[in-house]
Amino acid sequence: MKLKTQASTTLKSKLSSTLKSWLPILQSGMQDLEETLGEFAKDNPYFDIKSKITNNFSSYKKNRNLPKGSRVGQGGGLSDSIENFCIQEESLEESLLAQIIPPLFPTQTSQNIALKIIENLNEEGYFEGDIENMAKECRCSSEEIEKIRKRFAYLDPPGIGAKNLKESFYFQLDNMDIKSEIFELCSKILEDLEHHIHFKDECLYKEAMRVIQSFKNPPALDFYEKEAVIIPDxxxxxxxxxxxxxxxxxxxxxxxxxxxxxxxxxxxxxxxxxxxxxxxxxxxxxxxxxxxxxxxxxxxxxxxxxxxxxxxxxxxxxxxxxxxxxxxxxxxxxxxxxxxxxxxxxxxxxxxxxATAIDEEIANVTIKDFVVDLIRKENKQKPLSDTKILKLIEEKFDIKIVRRTITKYRAQLNIASSSERKKLYKMSL
Structure with missing residues (x-):
């Protein structure tokens, strides 16, 4: 009996000491696991951490001379993601600051104004500053501010510094090396982009639409923060x-x-x-x-x-x-x-x-999936309103919820309102 008690106590003691490290290790995601183990290793000279993520990244680097688009290993995507995750990329602000130089911005005043414009760009790359206030701060006229802002049409990424989508497309068009006939037709189409189909009889219509469809929307799209690599457990x-x-x-x-x-x-x-x-x-x-x-x-x-x-x-x-x-x-x-x-x-x-339950059998994730499916299949001439979506959900799942819940889910799914979707559909972009 004594021997059994001693054995039980020893096992309990072993499990207890393991639990001290188990909980922080359990809580760490796969990406943070090595860092957590590294904290334990700081004052312990008797073990080394063998990183398989680093090894996979190293093997990828050895193959970096492969043609662009080639992938390493089965699937290949994770190694690509790891390199993107590990290498710090230039920010939008850094990229623009490097371009604020002569001859486009020849004077110190023009450069100062350009810096102010950069400060007033939103994350999509659109200008949302107050021209009048900027003019006071820079001690110049509003016309001078606008003159400098429009020079952003010649910076990368194309379309940066525009006030809205339409102007961004004009900026991008100005930055393209295309035939004058196509340029002129693109300019006409951009004047009434929602009704571009009216120009379909023009002989260069298809070429012009290909140019317009190549434009970045929003202009800072390439500088959006990259998602961290996801490694499933x-x-x-x-x-x-x-x-x-x-x-x-x-x-x-x-x-x-x-x-x-x-x-x-x-x-x-x-x-x-x-x-x-x-x-x-x-x-x-x-x-x-x-x-x-x-x-x-x-x-x-x-x-x-x-x-x-x-x-x-x-x-x-x-x-x-x-x-x-x-x-x-x-x-x-x-x-x-x-x-x-x-x-x-x-x-x-x-x-x-x-998932949080809406009732005993239906999860909010299920409702969101249903909303996404409805939007995907909706009539593009008459997009579904939140009220209509609510009615369809109540009929499908036989439940009662309020319209603001649908609005909240739509916002979480990054789905525009019915009126905004209608505009986007008309553009066919």
Whole structure:
């Protein structure tokens, strides 16, 4: 009996020490996992972190002389994303500042005005400053401000500094090397772009529309903040009716314990013992992280089986998983935070599968998917209003919600209002 108690106490002690490192490791997303492990490594000379992300990036760099567009390895996209993620790119402001030079901006005054214009560009690259106030600040006329602003038509990216979409297109047209006949027709079409079809009998109509359709909208599109590379923790593999859950081992960091370093250190025996134990605890914690996420993956597939076979996401609560695991909901919340799952339908944050319920059977994610589908199939001559979308949702799901909920969902999905969509459809751009 005594022996059993001692064994139980030893196991509990081992698990307790592992848990100290398990929780922060569990909470870290795949992109941050190496950094978290690095914090443990700062004062421990007995282990090294083996980065598989770095190794994959290195192998990509060795192949960087491949033709443009070539991809490395199966899929290839992740290595491309990692390079984009690791290399700091020039910002829009930095790019424009480098172009504020003679002969386009020959004087100090013109350069100062240009700098003020840059300060008053929004994230899309449109000018939204107050000309009158700028003129007072720069001690010049409003006409001088406008004169300098219109020189932005010759900067990169084309269209930058325009006040609106139409002017941006004119800026971009001025910056193009095309035949004068096409230039003139493009100018006419831009005057009444919503009714461009009226020019379809012009012999150069198709060429002119190809030029217009090549314009950037918004002009600062190429400078939008790039999304960070997403590395899923859980992989769902499907073959026929067979669904398998896997942990993404490919980019998982490894821990290598280096006991040979003892020979080179004049450390006390007790210090060596403590630090090597900490290193082994980290290995155990990393394995516990994998096991926890694997079990979460299994349970998501079990609860959301219909989603993985083409259906919709159903409401799922953190406490459902917490009860299965025997952990507090806060621990499960840590486990799914900043984690992603990849399946045949795409890559999804784990938190998506714990959608807020509108009622017992319908999740808000399901409603959003339905809205997206409605917009995709709507009559472009008569786009659906929020009121009409609400009515269709109530008929489809037999529920009652308010119109402002639809407006909120549409905003979250970055879908324009019905009147704005109608304008965009008319442009056919």
């Amino acid at each position: 859980i992989l769902i593999r499907q073959e026929s009716n067979n669904i398998q859950v896997q942990i993404n081992e490919k980019y998982y960091p490894g821990i290598e314990i280096n006991l040979h370093k003892e020979k080179n250190l004049k450390a006390k025996e007790e210090f060596i013992k403590i630090k090597t134990k900490e290193a082994r605890d980290l290995v155990d914690a990393l394995e516990m992280r994998k096991a926890t996420l694997y079990k979460i993956g299994i349970m998501i597939v079990e609860y959301q089986y219909e989603f993985f076979t083409g259906g919709e996401i159903k409401p799922m609560k953190l406490k459902d998983l917490a009860q299965e695991f025997g952990h507090a909901p806060s621990t499960i919340s840590r486990a799914i935070s900043n984690k992603f799952l990849e399946c045949s339908r795409g890559i999804f944050p784990l938190k998506v599968f714990f």
